Amino acid sequence: MVYTNGKKTLLIVMTVCCILLTAVLAARAIGIYADGAARKAADPLADIYTAEEAARKLTHALPLIANSVIVLVFCLALKVKDPNADRPAKAEGRITPPKEPEHVKIVQAVIVAAAVLLIIAGICNGSALDVLIKGINICTECVGLG
Amino acid sequence: MDNEARTSGKFRRPTTRRLVQLYAALLHNAYLRGFIEGKIYEGKAKALCVPGLNCYSCPGAVGSCPLGSLQNALSSTGHRAGWYVLGILLLFGIVLGRTICGWLCPFGLIQELLHKIPTLKIRKSKVTRGLSRLKYVILAVFVIGLPLYYGLAKDLPYPAFCKFICPAGTAEGAVGHLANPANTSMFGMLGALFTNKWVILLVVFLACVLCYRAFCRFICPLGALYGLFNRFSIVGVKVDADRCTGCGTCVRHCGMDVKQVGDCECIQCGKCMDHCSQGAISLKAGKITLKGNDPAAAGEGSREPGHRKAKLIFRGIALAVLCFALVWFNFLDPSIRRTEPAAETVTVSDAPTGYEEGNRLADFTLTCYDGSTFHLADTRGKVVVINRWATWCTPCIEELPYFNDLYKAHPDDIAMIVIHPSMIVTDPEEYLESFSLAMPCATDGEGDPVKEIIGGTATLPQTVVLNRQGEVIYNSVSSVTPEELESLYTKASE
Numbered sequence: 031m032v033y034t035n036g037k038k039t040l041l042i043v044m045t046v047c048c049i050l051l052t053a054v055l056a057a058r059a060i061g062i063y064a065d066g067a068a069r070k071a072a073d074p075l076a077d078i079y080t081a082e083e084a085a086r087k088l089t090h091a092l093p094l095i096a097n098s099v100i101v102l103v104f105c106l107a108l109k110v111k112d113p114n115a116d117r118p119a120k121a122e123g124r125i126t127p128p129k130e131p132e133h134v135k136i137v138q139a140v141i142v143a144a145a146v147l148l149i150i151a152g153i154c155n156g157s158a159l160d161v162l163i164k165g166i167n168i169c170t171e172c173v174g175l176g
Numbered sequence: 177m178d179n180e181a182r183t184s185g186k187f188r189r190p191t192t193r194r195l196v197q198l199y200a201a202l203l204h205n206a207y208l209r210g211f212i213e214g215k216i217y218e219g220k221a222k223a224l225c226v227p228g229l230n231c232y233s234c235p236g237a238v239g240s241c242p243l244g245s246l247q248n249a250l251s252s253t254g255h256r257a258g259w260y261v262l263g264i265l266l267l268f269g270i271v272l273g274r275t276i277c278g279w280l281c282p283f284g285l286i287q288e289l290l291h292k293i294p295t296l297k298i299r300k301s302k303v304t305r306g307l308s309r310l311k312y313v314i315l316a317v318f319v320i321g322l323p324l325y326y327g328l329a330k331d332l333p334y335p336a337f338c339k340f341i342c343p344a345g346t347a348e349g350a351v352g353h354l355a356n357p358a359n360t361s362m363f364g365m366l367g368a369l370f371t372n373k374w375v376i377l378l379v380v381f382l383a384c385v386l387c388y389r390a391f392c393r394f395i396c397p398l399g400a401l402y403g404l405f406n407r408f409s410i411v412g413v414k415v416d417a418d419r420c421t422g423c424g425t426c427v428r429h430c431g432m433d434v435k436q437v438g439d440c441e442c443i444q445c446g447k448c449m450d451h452c453s454q455g456a457i458s459l460k461a462g463k464i465t466l467k468g469n470d471p472a473a474a475g476e477g478s479r480e481p482g483h484r485k486a487k488l489i490f491r492g493i494a495l496a497v498l499c500f501a502l503v504w505f506n507f508l509d510p511s512i513r514r515t516e517p518a519a520e521t522v523t524v525s526d527a528p529t530g531y532e533e534g535n536r537l538a539d540f541t542l543t544c545y546d547g548s549t550f551h552l553a554d555t556r557g558k559v560v561v562i563n564r565w566a567t568w569c570t571p572c573i574e575e576l577p578y579f580n581d582l583y584k585a586h587p588d589d590i591a592m593i594v595i596h597p598s599m600i601v602t603d604p605e606e607y608l609e610s611f612s613l614a615m616p617c618a619t620d621g622e623g624d625p626v627k628e629i630i631g632g633t634a635t636l637p638q639t640v641v642l643n644r645q646g647e648v649i650y651n652s653v654s655s656v657t658p659e660e661l662e663s664l665y666t667k668a669s670e
């Protein structure tokens with residue numbers, strides 16, 4: 031790939047876009063939280079986030095998102111790529127060829143047998159049901175909802 | 177030929193690995209209806225853990241996340257040892273090791289696609305190799321230590337990694353639901369926790385754009401766990417020591433922080449095969465070579481008609497499995513609990529029966545653990561507070577004392593009931609003994625009729641407040657604070 035100055039500039043612009051987009055989206059969320067927390071302090075029943083507020087803040091970020099997409103399309107069309115990305119790392123010299131550990135077959139057989147026994151024990155002691163119940167219910171805290 | 181950039185003319189054909197990754201991602205998330213309806217799959221297949229990091233709260237997920245299940249199993253050690261999850265993790269580890277990371281994990285695929293965004297890239301160095309140790313600390317502290325401590329010392333489910341870090345949970349679970357217009361009410365429950373996890377998600381995504389598989393390399397405890405099995409796994413990348421000259425080309429070309437092919441940092445992707453001039457590296461399943469530069473191995477051998485036929489049959493079976501999974505999980509699975517509309521009930525008020533604000537709830541009766549009966553129709557003239565909680569739901573348990581305080585403050589003016597779903601992991605009655613709650617507690621009936629009446633979903637906790645006329649003034653799936661409860665009481669009393 032010919033790595034012209036134009037391509038290098040595009041690559042830098044794309045990098046800056048990604049960093050900016052991350053910063054803006056993070057700042058928007060923190061902004062919504064700060065405003066919402068102040069509202070909630072005055073009225074405990076008020077919501078911190080609302081769909082409308084989130085949509086409004088996202089709309090503000092739209093020009094940056096659109097801009098990033100356009101730069102991305104240009105980069106892809108021109109096959110712009112960091113030339114260093116595929117270059118082999120410098121640090122490594124010669125290496126010791128990895129050896130297969132001893133008694134691999136025995137270890138494998140023992141672990142498979144232990145795993146099967148544990149699974150059967152788990153089905154008997156109800157821990158399989160624990161997994162099912164946790165899986166079919168959304169714990170809001172676990173996924174970060176609240 | 178570079179397998180990762182196979183081209184035929186102008187068309188860039190996806191590699192076999194990419195196709196397998198896409199296939200696995202679709203199979204992990206075969207419940208496509210969930211994305212449309214904004215709900216999760218509630219069928220029995222969720223008793224099985226999937227191999228990759230895929231949040232079980234993702235609308236499409238048809239299996240449980242092994243990492244989330246492990247944390248919950250450790251949290252409930254005081255009641256029951258989580259043999260099942262340990263067994264499944266052992267089995268995945270010894271059979272596949274980090275081949276799961278390189279070929280099957282949906283979050284690994286997301287990271288690789290993000291890394292395709294053309295930006296300046298951060299290459300591996302001593303710093304990244306140092307950072308790769310971080311995931312073991314995260315495994316020890318957030319996945320094992322904290323859940324075990326909270327489970328044993330405080331009897332509280334505490335999936336610390338899910339709660340504070342996991343970007344897969346935020347992207348697939350939280351954003352997956354919030355992006356659906358059917359779930360706009362979920363915005364009401366967002367707060368500091370979501371803000372924190374949203375920022376973490378953005379930072380992780382940015383890191384993955386700039387640095388190959390940053391999350392896998394530095395943070396993912398599941399990768400750390402599977403890595404421990406890498407040397408012994410049945411399926412994996414193996415090096416023929418007789419052919420290997422120790423030149424180190426493979427390690428230099430590898431995007432991960434490996435010191436040797438197949439060590440605990442290796443995701444068994446097999447990319448290094450294309451760089452080994454000796455044909456010493458191959459992907460094997462026991463003695464069978466799945467992919468390799470060895471002329472005697474599958475790569476070349478596959479040109480033989482016999483191999484081609486076997487490959488074709490294998491692909492046909494894989495496609496049939498995917499089609500079956502899509503049809504089964506979306507349309508046929510009898511274990512999916514479909515929501516039936518609440519039965520029409522005659523009420524004395526003009527307000528329609530329902531669970532939205534301004535509606536009146538359909539009547540119900542539950543027998544409480546203390547032997548008393550809670551009959552909704554008998555509560556007229558009082559403020560009614562209904563809370564759905566579960567023993568496995570941390571925010572539910574944390575807010576129970578607030579309900580208790582409110583009830584104790586207005587015992588004659590509030591009719592309160594806290595209801596556990598009918599599916600039981602730990603006996604709720606026994607579980608509640610340590611809380612000494614004053615208000616009535618009950619388990620929902622067979623098929624969770626009260627859940628249907630109050631418009632409950634798979635999401636917990638849920639609180640419903642009725643005013644003295646029996647009309648719903650609040651119905652929300654989110655945690656509440658003592659201040660909110662007091663305000664709700666005041667509003668309902670007006």
Ligand code: SF4
Pocket residue numbers: 228229276277278281282283284285391392393396397398399400
């Ligand atoms: S390290 Fe974690 S996120 Fe990455 S591929 Fe493996 S399981 Fe998935």
Ligand code: SF4
Pocket residue numbers: 125127415419420421422423424425426427437451452453454455456457
């Ligand atoms: S590139 Fe091949 S020969 Fe060289 S060290 Fe790696 S495995 Fe051995």
Ligand code: SF4
Pocket residue numbers: 413426427429430431432434436437438441442443444445446447448449
């Ligand atoms: S050593 Fe080879 S198989 Fe392992 S991660 Fe690196 S490129 Fe992939």
